[in-house]
Each structure stands twice: as C-alpha cells, then as structure tokens.
Amino acid sequence: MVRQIAFGYGQSAIIGLAAVGALLGLWEVLADWYDVPTWLFPKPSDFLGRLGADWLMIAGHAMATSITILQGFALGVLVSVPLAYAIVSIPALERGLYPVIVFLNIMPKTVIGPILIIWFGIGPLISALIVFLMCFFPILVDAMHGFKHVDPRLFYISRSMGATNWQGFWKFRLPAAMPAIFSGMKIGIVKAVEGVIIAEFIASDAGLGFMIMQASAFMDVSLMFAGLIAAALVALVFNSAMSIFEKVLMPWSGRGH
Amino acid sequence: MDKGNSAAMSSSSPVRAMVGASIVASGITKVYGHGTNAALHALGPMGLNVKPGEFVSLIGPSGCGKSTTLLLVSGLESVTEGKIEFDGQILRKPISDVGIVFQDHLLLDFRTALKNVMLQQEIRGLDAAELRARADMLFDRLGIAGSEGRYPRQLSGGMRQRVSIARALVHDPSMLLMDEPFGALDAITRTQSRHDLEMLWMETQKTVLFITHSIEEAVGLSDRVLVMSKSPGMIVEEIKIDLPRPRPAHLGEYPEFAQYAERIYQIFAKLGVYKF
Ligand SMILES: Nc1ncnc2c1ncn2[C@@H]1O[C@H](COP(=O)(O)OP(=O)(O)OP(=O)(O)O)[C@@H](O)[C@H]1O
Ligand SMILES: [Mg+2]
Numbered sequence: 001m002v003r004q005i006a007f008g009y010g011q012s013a014i015i016g017l018a019a020v021g022a023l024l025g026l027w028e029v030l031a032d033w034y035d036v037p038t039w040l041f042p043k044p045s046d047f048l049g050r051l052g053a054d055w056l057m058i059a060g061h062a063m064a065t066s067i068t069i070l071q072g073f074a075l076g077v078l079v080s081v082p083l084a085y086a087i088v089s090i091p092a093l094e095r096g097l098y099p100v101i102v103f104l105n106i107m108p109k110t111v112i113g114p115i116l117i118i119w120f121g122i123g124p125l126i127s128a129l130i131v132f133l134m135c136f137f138p139i140l141v142d143a144m145h146g147f148k149h150v151d152p153r154l155f156y157i158s159r160s161m162g163a164t165n166w167q168g169f170w171k172f173r174l175p176a177a178m179p180a181i182f183s184g185m186k187i188g189i190v191k192a193v194e195g196v197i198i199a200e201f202i203a204s205d206a207g208l209g210f211m212i213m214q215a216s217a218f219m220d221v222s223l224m225f226a227g228l229i230a231a232a233l234v235a236l237v238f239n240s241a242m243s244i245f246e247k248v249l250m251p252w253s254g255r256g257h
Numbered sequence: 258m259d260k261g262n263s264a265a266m267s268s269s270s271p272v273r274a275m276v277g278a279s280i281v282a283s284g285i286t287k288v289y290g291h292g293t294n295a296a297l298h299a300l301g302p303m304g305l306n307v308k309p310g311e312f313v314s315l316i317g318p319s320g321c322g323k324s325t326t327l328l329l330v331s332g333l334e335s336v337t338e339g340k341i342e343f344d345g346q347i348l349r350k351p352i353s354d355v356g357i358v359f360q361d362h363l364l365l366d367f368r369t370a371l372k373n374v375m376l377q378q379e380i381r382g383l384d385a386a387e388l389r390a391r392a393d394m395l396f397d398r399l400g401i402a403g404s405e406g407r408y409p410r411q412l413s414g415g416m417r418q419r420v421s422i423a424r425a426l427v428h429d430p431s432m433l434l435m436d437e438p439f440g441a442l443d444a445i446t447r448t449q450s451r452h453d454l455e456m457l458w459m460e461t462q463k464t465v466l467f468i469t470h471s472i473e474e475a476v477g478l479s480d481r482v483l484v485m486s487k488s489p490g491m492i493v494e495e496i497k498i499d500l501p502r503p504r505p506a507h508l509g510e511y512p513e514f515a516q517y518a519e520r521i522y523q524i525f526a527k528l529g530v531y532k533f
Binding site for chain 2: 151153154156157158159160161162163167171172175176178250251252253
C-alpha cells in the first residue's frame with residue numbers, strides 16, 4: 001500500500017522535476033543571452049550555486065522554519081480539534097464562542113505579530129504562534145463540520161452496545177470525523193507553510209524568512225532566491241507528508257481495490 | 258444480572274441466561290417531532306407481545322412503522338405513549354443485551370469487517386479470545402470467511418449485511434432485532450442466509466423480532482407472523498406458523514406454505530396494500 005503511494009508520488013515527482021529543470025535551463029540561457037546583471041536577477045546557476053555553497057547555513061534555517069511550522073501546526077490541531085468537539089457538543093458555545101472566533105479570524109494575523117513582539121520579544125516562538133493563528137481556523141471549521149455530520153444512526157449502535165461517552169468519542173465520533181479533520185489539516189498545513197515565512201519576516205531571528213530578510217538588507221539577491229527555493233522545498237515536504245500521513249492513518253478513505 | 262452494566266456482564270458471561278428475553282408492549286405510539294409543526298404520527302397505538310425464545314416476524318407495507326417499532330423496542334427511541342417491558346422491566350434506556358441488524362448495515366467504514374464485529378468485544382469489555390473465536394465461527398457460518406481484513410467499502414452490499422449480522426450475534430445476546438436483514442441480498446444468498454439464521458437460532462434460545470417485506474421470509478422463519486396495517490401502523494392480524502423446522506429452501510412447493518402465504522396476501526388485499 002505504502003509502496004504504491006510512493007510510486008505514485010515518484011512518478012509525478014519525476015515529471016515535475018523535468019518541467020522545473022527545463023524551465024531553469026531556459027532561464028539560464030535567456031539570462032546569459034541578454035546579459036542580465038546578477039545582483040538584480042540571478043541566473044539559476046548563481047542561486048543553485050549558493051544553495052550548494054551555503055547549504056549548511058540554509059539547511060539550518062530551513063530546519064528552524066520546519067520546527068516552527070511543526071510547533072504552530074501541532075498547537076493548531078491540539079487546540080482546534082477538542083475545541084471543535086466542545087463547540088459542537090455544547091450549543092451555548094456554538095452560539096456564544098463561535099461568532100467571536102469567526103470575528104477574530106477576520107483580523108489580519110500578521111498585524112498581531114508586532115503586538116506579540118512587544119509582549120514577548122522576537123524569536124521563533126512568536127512565529128510559531130502566528131503560524132498557529134493561521135492554521136487554527138480552517139482546522140476548527142472542518143473538524144466542527146466532521147463532528148456535526150457524523151451519521152446520527154451510529155449512535156444507535158454505540159448506545160445499544162452500552163458505550164460510555166468516552167468510548168462514543170474515541171471509537172465512533174472521532175474516527176468518523178477524521179476525514180473532515182484531515183481535510184482541514186491539509187488546508188491548515190498550506191496556510192502554515194505560507195504563513196511561516198511572513199511570520200519570520202516580522203517576528204523571528206531564525207528561519208528561512210529571517211534569512212531572506214537579512215539577505216535583502218545586504219542586497220544579496222541570489223541568497224534570496226536560494227531561500228525561496230528552500231522554502232518551496234520545505235512546503236513540498238510538508239504537503240506530501242500530510243498526504244502520505246492521510247493514506248497511512250486512514251486506509252479506509254481511499255477507493256476500494 | 259444487570260443487563261445494562263457491561264462490567265457485570267463480562268464477569269458473569271460464562272453463566273449467562275440461556276433463555277431469550279421477552280417483550281411486552283402495550284398501547285405504544287410514536288409521533289416524530291411531537292409537539293412541533295412537523296409532528297408525524299408514525300406508529301400505533303399498538304400492542305406487541307414476544308415470548309422468550311420466540312421467532313416473531315413483523316410484516317407490513319413500506320412506511321407503516323416497522324423500523325420505528327424496532328427502535329422503540331430496543332429503547333433507542335422513546336415511545337410517545339404507552340409502555341414497553343423488556344424481560345419484565347419497563348424500558349427507560351437502550352437495552353444492551355441485544356443484537357440489532359439495522360435496515361442499512363451501519364458498519365463503521367473506518368474499521369475492517371472483523372474489527373466492526375469485534376467492536377462488541379471492545380465496547381463491552383468481553384473476553385477477546387472467546388469473542389474472536391465466535392466471530393470466526395460466524396464469518397464461517399455466514400459465508401464471509403476471508404473478508405475479515407477488508408473495509409466495508411471493499412465489500413458487496415450483501416457481504417456488508419452479513420458482517421452486520423455477525424456483529425449482532427457475536428456477543429451472544431438474548432434477543433435479536435433484525436430490520437430487513439436480507440432485503441438487499443440476491444435471491445440465492447437470501448435463501449441461504451435465511452437457512453443459516455434459522456439454524457443459528459435453533460441452536461440457541463434467542464428471542465427474535467424480525468422485520469421483513471417478504472412473505473416467504475416471514476413464513477419461512479417465524480413461529481408467528483404479525484401483519485401490520487398502513488401508516489400509522491398497527492398489528493391487524495396474527496398468524497401462527499405451524500411448520501416443522503428446519504424449513505426447506507423452496508417453500509413454494511409445499512401446500513401448507515402456500516396456504517399461509519395466501520392468507521397474508523388476502524390480508525394485504527383487504528388492507529388495500531395491493532391494488533390489482
Ligand atoms: N427519524 C424520523 N423522523 C421523522 N419521521 C420519521 C423518522 N423515521 C421514520 N419516520 C416516518 O415514520 C413513518 C414510519 O417509518 P418507518 O421507517 O418506521 O417505516 P417502515 O415500516 O420501516 O418502512 P420501510 O418498510 O420502507 O422500511 C414514515 O412515515 C417515516 O417517514
Ligand atoms: Mg424500515
């Protein structure tokens with residue numbers, strides 16, 4: 001099963017890599033042809049070279065970014081899923097708390113960054129908090145939908161078995177809501193990898209966003225491009241990990257054999 | 258024995274009662290959405306009496322309240338009026354010493370066939386090895402051995418239904434409530450499943466309340482057939498089926514069977530269920 005998935009990903013990855021390679025090649029040739037200055041618009045050979053030459057530093061920042069994503073995202077899941085269950089189970093929360101959350105979510109989260117800096121100072125933890133704010137809401141909404149739309153007749157089964165509330169949650173409701181929770185987590189991880197770079201621009205002293213900001217201050221455009229590539233790779237890893245995770249954790253949700 | 262208490266049940270499971278439970282219902286009605294604009298009088302007033310170990314079928318036109326009756330008897334829905342006694346106790350909450358086969362199989366699609374069946378063991382805290390052996394036996398007897406590891410989506414409709422029958426039987430309950438369990442099966446599987454159920458029932462002392470659309474099934478399986486009228490349904494006729502067991506596959510060839518079937522047709526015709 002896992003090998004099948006890996007094969008599917010392998011295949012599309014090869015096609016994707018070929019396309020990217022062709023594009024970079026074209027870019028290199030054109031930049032050479034028209035003699036574009038490197039400090040303004042680097043050639044692929046320049047920034048791929050930087051990726052090689054400074055890989056230890058870049059990898060360190062990529063790791064910091066990944067950890068920030070993981071922290072923010074994990075916090076997002078740990079808060080939204082139980083909260084979704086509480087909101088769905090307690091009508092008063094749905095009427096009272098949920099509109100407040102919806103309103104808070106409308107506020108631009110990057111504006112909260114500077115406020116958090118004043119309160120807590122600069123550091124990766126603040127970026128993690130911003131990432132959390134970014135991915136929290138989509139997970140909450142989909143998890144609520146999942147818990148709400150569990151086939152009510154499943155309660156017939158759980159109740160006729162004499163299941164406790166605890167068992168009802170762990171054996172019936174949570175797994176039944178899992179596909180919806182996962183679709184929220186997939187949106188959440190996209191938001192997280194998008195948001196983390198911006199969060200690091202404004203509120204961190206480590207990570208790819210911070211590195212790009214610094215490079216910008218020094219007019220080091222090829223490092224900025226290298227950072228962009230590294231950020232794309234980090235995003236790719238997280239998105240693929242999510243899909244693989246889904247297939248492994250929920251083998252039932254795929255099509256039948 | 259406290260039937261609602263799973264801990265008590267598991268500790269005393271080897272010495273469980275060998276006789277099925279009884280149901281006595283009197284004057285029950287069900288109004289869905291009672292007191293609202295959308296109130297719908299679905300059933301009754303109706304009486305129902307099933308003796309311990311008896312096999313009773315409910316037959317009636319679509320929408321007359323058969324599934325509703327089953328939900329009331331299981332305690333999963335509450336009666337609007339009237340009362341139901343399960344083994345002499347007035348029903349106030351869902352009974353757990355029961356196996357239910359719902360009209361839709363209602364399997365959990367995130368569990369394999371075997372894990373769906375073993376859910377009974379997990380929730381009730383029963384002995385895993387013992388229940389696993391019973392599950393294996395039931396998969397075998399119901400002709401679904403080999404599909405233990407497959408998810409409901411990977412099974413045919415008929416196989417899903419048989420998995421849900423195994424789930425209803427694996428914990429050896431004293432009563433079985435079955436809502437058109439063979440409705441979705443092809444004719445061949447249906448006849449076989451009917452026979453399998455009859456054999457399983459004959460070996461035990463379970464009480465069975467069996468809902469069906471099929472006159473052949475009702476006569477082929479039951480000690481008594483209760484015929485229901487159109488919505489809101491009530492029982493209009495009771496027919497005792499005095500045929501030896503196990504009953505043969507092609508019932509149609511037996512004159513006694515044809516007589517019973519004819520009687521039910523006549524009742525349906527009189528009720529206006531059939532218009533020819
Ligand atoms: N949860 C519900 N809410 C409102 N009305 C319901 C509900 N369940 C059933 N009904 C209505 O109650 C009536 C009886 O339904 P029920 O499912 O008991 O019929 P049935 O005899 O089992 O029919 P069938 O043979 O088609 O399965 C129908 O008119 C149905 O629309
Ligand atoms: Mg029905």
